[in-house]
Amino acid sequence: MAQQFDTQGMGLLPSGVLQPYGENILKYGIGQLGSPIDIAGLTPQVAGQSAFQQQAAQGIADLAGLGQVQRDASGQVTGFTGGTGVASYQPYLDAIEQQKLLDPSEGYKAFMSPYQTSVIDETLKEFDRQAAIKKQQIGGDAYSAGAYGGARQGVAEAEYQTGSDRNRAALVAGLQSDAYNQALTRQDKQLADLQGMATFVPGLQQTNIAAMDALGAQDQALEQQKLNQLAAANQSAYQLPLDRITDVANVYGTVSGAMPGSPTQKFTQNPFLSGIGGFSQMYSMLNPAEGKGATQSLIDAIRGV
Numbered sequence: 001m002a003q004q005f006d007t008q009g010m011g012l013l014p015s016g017v018l019q020p021y022g023e024n025i026l027k028y029g030i031g032q033l034g035s036p037i038d039i040a041g042l043t044p045q046v047a048g049q050s051a052f053q054q055q056a057a058q059g060i061a062d063l064a065g066l067g068q069v070q071r072d073a074s075g076q077v078t079g080f081t082g083g084t085g086v087a088s089y090q091p092y093l094d095a096i097e098q099q100k101l102l103d104p105s106e107g108y109k110a111f112m113s114p115y116q117t118s119v120i121d122e123t124l125k126e127f128d129r130q131a132a133i134k135k136q137q138i139g140g141d142a143y144s145a146g147a148y149g150g151a152r153q154g155v156a157e158a159e160y161q162t163g164s165d166r167n168r169a170a171l172v173a174g175l176q177s178d179a180y181n182q183a184l185t186r187q188d189k190q191l192a193d194l195q196g197m198a199t200f201v202p203g204l205q206q207t208n209i210a211a212m213d214a215l216g217a218q219d220q221a222l223e224q225q226k227l228n229q230l231a232a233a234n235q236s237a238y239q240l241p242l243d244r245i246t247d248v249a250n251v252y253g254t255v256s257g258a259m260p261g262s263p264t265q266k267f268t269q270n271p272f273l274s275g276i277g278g279f280s281q282m283y284s285m286l287n288p289a290e291g292k293g294a295t296q297s298l299i300d301a302i303r304g305v
Helices: 019-034 051-064 090-098 107-111 116-144 151-257 271-286 294-303
Strands: 067-071 077-082
Touching (some): 051 067, 090 151
């Protein structure tokens, strides 16, 4: 145990052998505390968006027709430039409107076969030719029956012509109806195709955006880990000298506590001894013949010598 003193105003300094080490510890500690600190290196940072994430954000802006994404120095989105307001599906909706696919009175016309008129004309020519042949047969039959040129022949030919005209009209109607129905089918298919593309194309784009965003999130997480580790390393680098000084100070304190110390001031004389000295001087003055020192004469007096 180190020496201890109860006398008021007294204290101990470490052993003289250890005092230089204590001074060095104090000097190093003050020097470390006085060194400038790069707070930015110790402060945790947040990883910004990766290139994939930024491209994904631009893809979303393109889908909505917002234009080019604008960012500030921190990476925060501040606005958009060059936007047209035309979403990626808008061209297909415009095509539906331009082609009048939703107009039942006009939409089918663009899908009518350009050969339909020729088909109808040729069909009617053949029909008329067959009708003429059959009409001639009526005259031949009347001639064979001896009724050629008579009323019976006229009635038969009129009846046939009426039926032939009816059949011709039905044929034309059937051909036109087929052409119309085919045009409606093509119109409906075109409408469905455009509607499908209006969903399909943005869907593919969104799939790509989601994939880029996922890759970007992985990159951002990795960058965040790097920043966290860098901040932790900087904090450790800052704390290490202080920890080393603390460790050395603890060792110094343990060693100095186990060695005798030196008083911080001179020992104060015991008040009892001071009193004896004063009394002995007075006794010597009262007994000068003794020829002894004042203190010794006092001691002899106390002993009764």
